[in-house]
Structures are given as C-alpha cells and as structure tokens.
Amino acid sequence: MRTIRTLASALAVSTGLAIAATSASAESVLRVAMTAGDIPVTIGQPDQGFEGYRFVGYNLYDGLVLWDLSQGDTAADIKPGLATSWEIDPNDDKRWIFKLREGVKWHDGCDFTAEDVAWNFARVSDESAPQFNAKQFAAIRNRTGIIDKVEILGDHEVAFITSQPDALFPYQLSYWFMISRCKLTELGNDYEKYAVDPSGTGPYKFDAFVPQERLELVKNEDYWDETRIPKHDRLVLIPMPEATTRAAALLSGQVDFVEAPSPDTIPRLESAGMQIVTAPYPHNWSYQLNFVDGPFKDVKVRRAANYALNRSEMKALLGGFMEEGYGVVPASTPYYGNPMFKYEYDPEKATALLKEAGCYPCEITLAISTSGSGQMQPLPMNELVKSQLDAVGFETNLDVMDWNALLDVGRPGREKNPEIDGINISRALQDPFSALIRHVYSKQHAPKGSNWGHYSNPEVDAVIDEIYSSFDPTVRMEKLTKLHEMMVDDAVKLMVAHDVNPRALAPNVKGFVQAQSWFQDLTPIVVE
Amino acid sequence: MTAYILRRLLYAIPIALGVSIVCFALVYIAPGDPLQTILPEDASAETIEMVKKAYGFDKPIPVQYAIWLGKVLTGDFGLSIATGRAVTDDLFKALGNTMLLATGAVVVAFSLAFVMGLVAGYHAGGPIDRGVTGIAVIGVSIPNYWLGIVMVIIFAVELNVLPATGMGPRGSDTFNFWEWDHFRHLLMPLVTLSMIPIGIITRTTRAAVAEVLNQDFVETLRAKGLSEFEILLHVVKNAMPQVLAVMGLQFGYLMGGSILVETIFTWPGTGFLLNKAILTRDLPVLQGTILILAMIFVATNLVIDLLQTMVDPRLKRS
Numbered sequence: 001m002r003t004i005r006t007l008a009s010a011l012a013v014s015t016g017l018a019i020a021a022t023s024a025s026a027e028s029v030l031r032v033a034m035t036a037g038d039i040p041v042t043i044g045q046p047d048q049g050f051e052g053y054r055f056v057g058y059n060l061y062d063g064l065v066l067w068d069l070s071q072g073d074t075a076a077d078i079k080p081g082l083a084t085s086w087e088i089d090p091n092d093d094k095r096w097i098f099k100l101r102e103g104v105k106w107h108d109g110c111d112f113t114a115e116d117v118a119w120n121f122a123r124v125s126d127e128s129a130p131q132f133n134a135k136q137f138a139a140i141r142n143r144t145g146i147i148d149k150v151e152i153l154g155d156h157e158v159a160f161i162t163s164q165p166d167a168l169f170p171y172q173l174s175y176w177f178m179i180s181r182c183k184l185t186e187l188g189n190d191y192e193k194y195a196v197d198p199s200g201t202g203p204y205k206f207d208a209f210v211p212q213e214r215l216e217l218v219k220n221e222d223y224w225d226e227t228r229i230p231k232h233d234r235l236v237l238i239p240m241p242e243a244t245t246r247a248a249a250l251l252s253g254q255v256d257f258v259e260a261p262s263p264d265t266i267p268r269l270e271s272a273g274m275q276i277v278t279a280p281y282p283h284n285w286s287y288q289l290n291f292v293d294g295p296f297k298d299v300k301v302r303r304a305a306n307y308a309l310n311r312s313e314m315k316a317l318l319g320g321f322m323e324e325g326y327g328v329v330p331a332s333t334p335y336y337g338n339p340m341f342k343y344e345y346d347p348e349k350a351t352a353l354l355k356e357a358g359c360y361p362c363e364i365t366l367a368i369s370t371s372g373s374g375q376m377q378p379l380p381m382n383e384l385v386k387s388q389l390d391a392v393g394f395e396t397n398l399d400v401m402d403w404n405a406l407l408d409v410g411r412p413g414r415e416k417n418p419e420i421d422g423i424n425i426s427r428a429l430q431d432p433f434s435a436l437i438r439h440v441y442s443k444q445h446a447p448k449g450s451n452w453g454h455y456s457n458p459e460v461d462a463v464i465d466e467i468y469s470s471f472d473p474t475v476r477m478e479k480l481t482k483l484h485e486m487m488v489d490d491a492v493k494l495m496v497a498h499d500v501n502p503r504a505l506a507p508n509v510k511g512f513v514q515a516q517s518w519f520q521d522l523t524p525i526v527v528e
Numbered sequence: 529m530t531a532y533i534l535r536r537l538l539y540a541i542p543i544a545l546g547v548s549i550v551c552f553a554l555v556y557i558a559p560g561d562p563l564q565t566i567l568p569e570d571a572s573a574e575t576i577e578m579v580k581k582a583y584g585f586d587k588p589i590p591v592q593y594a595i596w597l598g599k600v601l602t603g604d605f606g607l608s609i610a611t612g613r614a615v616t617d618d619l620f621k622a623l624g625n626t627m628l629l630a631t632g633a634v635v636v637a638f639s640l641a642f643v644m645g646l647v648a649g650y651h652a653g654g655p656i657d658r659g660v661t662g663i664a665v666i667g668v669s670i671p672n673y674w675l676g677i678v679m680v681i682i683f684a685v686e687l688n689v690l691p692a693t694g695m696g697p698r699g700s701d702t703f704n705f706w707e708w709d710h711f712r713h714l715l716m717p718l719v720t721l722s723m724i725p726i727g728i729i730t731r732t733t734r735a736a737v738a739e740v741l742n743q744d745f746v747e748t749l750r751a752k753g754l755s756e757f758e759i760l761l762h763v764v765k766n767a768m769p770q771v772l773a774v775m776g777l778q779f780g781y782l783m784g785g786s787i788l789v790e791t792i793f794t795w796p797g798t799g800f801l802l803n804k805a806i807l808t809r810d811l812p813v814l815q816g817t818i819l820i821l822a823m824i825f826v827a828t829n830l831v832i833d834l835l836q837t838m839v840d841p842r843l844k845r846s
Binding site for chain 2: 037038039041043047134135137138139140141142145191192195210211212213214238239240241242244245248249251252253254401402403404405407408409410411425427428434438444447448449450
C-alpha cells in the first residue's frame with residue numbers, strides 16, 4: 001500500500017512537473033520592434049507620440065471611449081469603452097452624461113466606479129490634488145482642457161460640464177486613459193513607483209520592465225471585453241529606432257512584428273517570407289503654409305504649388321508605399337466629399353497661375369526635418385518636392401533641421417518665423433478636430449493651437465461653429481464634408497502623400513487586421 | 529608622487545565645471561527645446577508656460593545651472609524629462625553595459641594591435657609590415673557603423689548564427705557573460721567597436737617600435753651579444769610610453785560608448801542613452817552623462833600618465 005502511495009505521489013509530482021514544463025514552453029509570445037528610442041511611459045498618458053498610445057496606452061489602459069479597430073475596410077471610428085453610452089443633456093448643450101460599464105475590475109482587483117473618473121480628472125487638472133502630475137497634465141491638456149467639471153451622478157454615471165458646446169467631445173475622451181486610484185494611493189501617489197507597478201483595466205497586464213530595452217505585458221484573462229482577451233500569452237515591446245536593425249531583427253528571428261520597415265528593405269523581407277501589411281490611415285505628409293507673410297497668402301500660388309507636384313513620381317520613390325495626397329484627409333475618409341479642385345499634375349497650369357499671381361520666379365522657404373515621428377523619408381521626399389516645384393517656376397529653399405528643432409518652429413507659428421513659407425510636419429488626422437478644424441479655425445491660431453500659418457476665413461469659421469453645435473451625427477457629417485471640400489478648394493496645404501504604414505510580420509504571426517488608424521489592436525494575434 | 533596625483537585630481541575640478549557649463553550652454557544655443565518631448569503637438573501656450581514652471585525652466589539659465597550643480601554635488605543628477613526616471617539609475621546602468629563592451633573591445637583590440645604593430649615594426653619595410661599596415665589602414669578607414677550593418681547582414685540575416693540586436697535574450701538586467709546564449713549578443717558589437725582602435729594602435733606601435741629599433745642603443749645591445757628576443761624586450765619598453773598614451777585615448781573613446789554602433793545593435797549603453805537624450809534635448813540626462821564621461825576621460829588620462837612614469841622613469845614627475 002505504502003509503495004503504491006509513494007508511486008502515486010511520485011507519478012503525480014512528475015505529471016505536475018511535466019504539465020508545468022509543457023505550459024511554460026507553450027507560452028506564446030509576440031515580440032514587437034517599435035520605432036521609439038525608449039519604452040513609452042507607463043503611468044497613464046504615454047509619451048513617444050501615437051506609438052506610445054498604440055502599444056502601451058490602449059494595452060494597459062482603457063478610455064471611457066475607445067476606437068473600433070476590428071476591421072480595415074473603412075476608417076476606424078470610436079466605440080464605447082469604459083463608458084457604455086453617452087448623450088448630450090437635452091436641456092444643456094454643455095453637459096454630457098456618460099453611463100459607465102459595470103463589473104469592470106482594475107488589474108489590482110478594485111472595482112471601477114464613477115469616483116475613479118472624477119479622481120482621474122483631478123489627476124490631470126487640479127494642481128492641488130495629491131495625484132496631480134505635471135507631465136500627465138501636459139500630455140492630455142489639449143483633450144481635457146474643455147472640461148470644466150466632472151459630476152458624479154451615481155456609482156456608474158458621470159456628467160462632464162464643458163466650457164463651450166462641443167459635439168466632438170467624445171472623440172477627445174478617446175485619448176484619455178483611466179489609471180487605478182487604488183494602486184496609486186497604495187503607492188503613496190509616487191509615480192516613479194507606479195511606473196513599475198501600474199494598474200489599468202486594459203487587455204494586458206504589466207509584467208516586467210527593463211528601462212530603454214523592453215516592456216513585457218501578459219494577457220488579462222479577466223478583460224471585460226471577452227472578444228478582446230489576447231490570443232497570445234505575452235507581449236514584448238522592444239524599442240529599436242534604427243530601421244535597418246528592425247529589419248535584421250525580424251529576418252534573424254529575434255522579433256515577430258516590426259513597425260515601419262523602410263521601403264528599400266521590403267523586397268528583401270518579402271523574399272524571406274515575411275508578411276507585409278499596409279492600409280491607408282489618417283496621416284498626411286504635407287506642408288502647412290504661411291497665409292500672412294509670403295507668397296502663399298495668394299490662393300493662386302497655393303494652387304500652383306499643388307498642381308506642380310507629380311505625386312506618382314513620389315509614389316515610385318517610396319516603392320509604392322503611399323497614397324497620393326489630393327485632399328487633407330485620405331480619400332477613404334467618410335467626410336472627404338467632392339472637392340471642386342483635384343490637383344492632378346499640370347505643370348503648365350502651375351506656371352500660368354504663378355505668372356498670373358505676379359510671382360515668377362516665386363521664391364519660397366520650406367522648413368523640413370531630417371527624421372521624426374510620421375515624417376516618412378523626409379530628405380529624399382523633400383528633394384523631389386523641391387525639384388518639382390522649381391520646374392514650374394518656384395525657387396525653393398529647404399531649411400533643414402532636426403525633428404526637435406522643427407517642432408520648435410512648429411509650435412510658436414508663423415509670427416516668430418515669418419521667413420518660413422511652409423512647414424513640413426506630418427499630422428495625425430485621427431478625429432475631425434485633429435484632421436480639419438485645428439488647421440484652419442481662427443481660434444486655433446498658433447501658438448494657441450495648430451493653425452501654424454494663421455489661416456483666417458470667416459466662412460470656414462462659420463462652418464466650424466456649426467459643426468461644434470451639431471449633435472446630430474448626420475448633420476455633423478454633412479458639415480464636416482463641406483469643411484473638407486472648402487479646405488481643398490482653397491488649397492490650405494501643399495498636399496503630397498498619405499502614408500500606408502507598412503508593417504512586417506513573421507510568417508507564423510496570424511490574425512492581425514490592420515485598422516485604418518494610428519492605433520492597432522494586437523489582441524487577435526496568434527503566434528503559431 | 530602623492531602630491532602629483534592630488535594636484536592632477538584638483539585640476540579635474542575646473543575641467544568638470546568647464547565641461548558642464550559648455551554642455552549646459554550648448555543645449556540652450558542649439559535650436560529645439562527639452563519640453564517638446566513631453567508636450568503634445570498642439571499644446572497651447574498656457575500649457576507650455578505651466579509645464580515650464582513645473583520643470584523650473586522659467587528661471588534664468590545661470591540660476592538653473594546653479595540649482596543643477598548644487599544637486600549634483602550631493603550626488604543627485606535629477607530626473608529625466610522624457611521618462612521621469614532618475615538619471616543616476618539609467619546612467620550607471622548604461623555605463624556598466626558600455627564598460628562591458630569597451631573592456632571586451634580593449635582586450636581584443638589592444639592585444640591584437642600591439643602584437644601586429646610589434647611584428648610590423650620589427651620587420652619594417654618588409655612584406656609583413658606592408659600587410660599589417662594594410663590591415664591597420666582598413667581598420668581606421670572603414671566606418672564602423674557600415675561594418676556593423678554588413679556584419680549583421682552576413683551573420684544575423686544570411687547565416688543566422690548571431691543575434692542582430694539587443695543585450696541578451698531578455699534584456700541587460702539578466703545578461704550573463706558566461707552563458708553562450710547571452711555572450712553571443714556581445715560578439716558583433718565588440719568586433720565592430722574594436723576595428724578603429726586596432727588600426728590606430730597598430731600604426732602607433734609599428735611607428736614607435738621602428739623608431740626605437742633605429743636608435744644607437746639597439747646597436748650597442750646587439751654588439752653586447754644579446755639575443756633578438758632580449759633586444760625586443762628593451763625596444764618594447766622604450767616604445768611603451770608612446771603606445772600607452774594612444775591606448776589611453778582610445779580607452780577613453782570606447783568608454784564614451786559609440787552612438788552609432790550602440791544604436792545599430794540596440795546596445796543599451798551610454799552611446800544609446802546619449803543619442804536618445806540629444807534627440808529629445810533631455811537636459812538632465814545629457815548633462816549627467818557628459819559630466820561622468822568627461823570625468824572618466826580625465827581619470828583615464830591620469831592613470832595612463834602614472835603608468836607611463838612607471839614604465840619609463842625618465843618621465844618622472846616631481
């Protein structure tokens with residue numbers, strides 16, 4: 001009997017060991033090479049641009065509003081997140097009522113309630129709150145600045161009071177992540193500690209972190225959205241700023257998923273059996289123009305520049321990895337509309353327009369960068385633009401600087417840089433405000449907002465005001481479409497290209513659907 | 529001797545101050561702004577002002593410098609603007625990683641270069657000399673970032689025998705020098721980094737040895753009937769101070785970490801750290817890193833000077 005028991009227990013132990021060994025070796029891991037130079041911060045609002053939002057923000061955390069990234073056929077739009085529904089108060093167009101999702105737990109086990117929303121608002125707005133963080137404040141201020149107050153209406157209901165009517169308000173909330181009040185309080189509001197022990201409600205939980213090198217997340221088995229429980233066990237994020245290194249790491253099997261391989265490496269990656277995925281997304285490689293100081297204040301010169309560009313040559317330069325830009329947003333955007341002007345390559349017309357405008361030869365200076373987030377291949381692309389512009393009668397000077405310096409020209413606007421006629425900063429066009437309004441609204445004149453060249457047009461302003469007060473989505477879409485058409489017809493930008501955001505995946509990575517968005521959902525990925 | 533060392537250490541103080549002032553000033557003269565990194569692209573002027581205040585950038589530059597210096601004297605290098613982490617933590621970790629790489633490169637490059645230079649110098653003018661000089665010229669002339677990329681293509685992509693990037697399979701925290709699976713991450717960056725010092729030290733050693741061989745005392749030694757090996761020992765001893773000086777410089781450069789090589793191999797050392805800090809104008813990280821690297825350079829020079837004195841008593845300082 002004793003022997004049998006010993007045998008049985010030995011068997012049990014060895015089986016247990018075997019099972020443990022199998023499950024350890026069967027852990028499926030997705031390793032992603034990011035373009036960032038460091039791990040995005042984990043304390044809520046990430047840094048490293050939208051790449052930080054894509055890989056850290058939406059994985060560890062949720063917003064009240066999220067993006068629907070489940071398909072790649074049309075431009076992504078927002079969907080309920082930690083809020084299940086929202087509506088504008090029928091009696092007050094500055095009061096939004098949000099119903100919150102019930103039964104959601106933070107990674108630390110606490111319950112998600114309306115208190116958390118109010119606490120998170122204080123975290124990024126109230127300097128006297130113990131959880132306030134200046135960097136987080138800076139990172140989200142342009143989205144939450146419109147909120148005057150958060151009212152708790154019940155355990156799972158809140159109201160946001162905005163300083164002015166804003167029909168686009170739910171879009172702003174899609175960028176704002178909720179972090180755990182329980183956890184930060186437990187850590188004595190110490191963000192340095194919280195950074196290595198963060199707690200959200202997202203589909204992945206924090207596991208390990210080596211600064212500058214890797215962030216390891218594991219799947220959240222209890223994620224509230226069962227359709228988005230990750231189909232792999234572990235997600236490893238590795239910063240790899242050098243494009244050649246990323247391609248080599250994929251080819252040598254060190255990573256499974258690579259962001260932005262450079263176009264010249266793509267044929268090699270394809271020949272090694274890697275999957276290249278692309279999709280148009282709300283990105284615009286263009287120049288914001290100076291409407292006050294230089295020749296671009298004349299619409300004829302702006303149109304001439306747009307007619308001068310041979311965008312198919314640009315596409316060939318990038319190995320086909322771009323969409324030709326004839327509008328401010330890509331053609332698949334719901335509010336693209338039918339602009340009267342389509343700036344097909346027409347050098348004769350461009351020259352004629354320049355002569356008509358009395359600017360021939362027409363000297364312009366464009367500020368450009370050597371690299372940077374979303375800038376694609378800025379040097380060869382700008383050289384090509386220059387040669388095409390010069391061929392029709394422009395005399396283009398390129399003022400080359402590094403990315404940080406270009407941002408420094410970008411923020412203060414034309415007033416501080418009157419000698420610059422156009423600035424080449426790629427813009428994220430994720431939502432209607434970012435895509436259209438901020439570039440042309442007179443209330444957005446830099447340095448207050450992103451209207452770098454101080455475009456002012458009372459008709460455009462009137463349409464924007466109507467958009468802000470159109471709470472009916474159909475009416476709002478009509479107005480947005482009209483706004484986009486007006487912007488193209490008035491040639492408010494020198495429109496060049498929309499990136500298609502190539503990514504390279506190892507042959508054994510299955511199930512990824514590239515959404516038409518800056519953000520992507522990694523949860524459906526299966527690593528075979 | 530002790531007085532000499534103390535005096536040299538005292539000299540290091542104005543050097544450190546000078547380096548930190550120049551670095552502080554350069555970041556302000558260069559276009560760009562450290563806060564760009566943490567502000568969203570359409571941050572309003574009010575937000576920018578508020579954040580400037582929170583980070584102390586609203587104070588006059590000399591005041592900012594004084595505050596920074598005061599903290600450094602207590603060993604506090606501040607927090608990185610970009611990441612919010614303590615500069616000291618990131619800096620010393622990166623320094624350790626670079627030191628590992630640099631020490632490896634030093635061992636490989638110095639021993640190989642010294643032997644090659646010695647042989648070439650001894651046979652100056654002959655075919656061996658020409659061959660070695662050729663190798664040295666290649667070592668100096670090939671840009672090491674190019675060599676790094678080519679090696680990655682050959683050994684990681686085509687042959688798939690070495691990893692293309694990173695420090696160990698799970699990051700530097702778990703790196704174990706004695707395990708092959710970890711050690712092989714070190715190989716390509718190490719070889720890449722060794723090439724330039726190999727070239728420079730080989731040429732210096734060759735020149736020094738050839739020069740000493742032409743001196744009269746060698747003739748005297750030969751006349752005394754010493755073996756060629758014994759003669760060579762004398763020659764090496766006489767050539768050594770010159771070689772040591774160059775080795776010291778090279779060691780200093782290697783310790784600084786190569787921005788290009790570390791970026792290509794994503795090796796988390798000081799070069800990688802500096803690259804990121806420059807691009808984001810992360811002032812506290814830049815300041816701290818450059819200051820420490822400058823101090824290492826000063827210390828290396830001191831050690832080399834002392835070594836030279838030991839090898840060649842004629843150089844003895846008062």
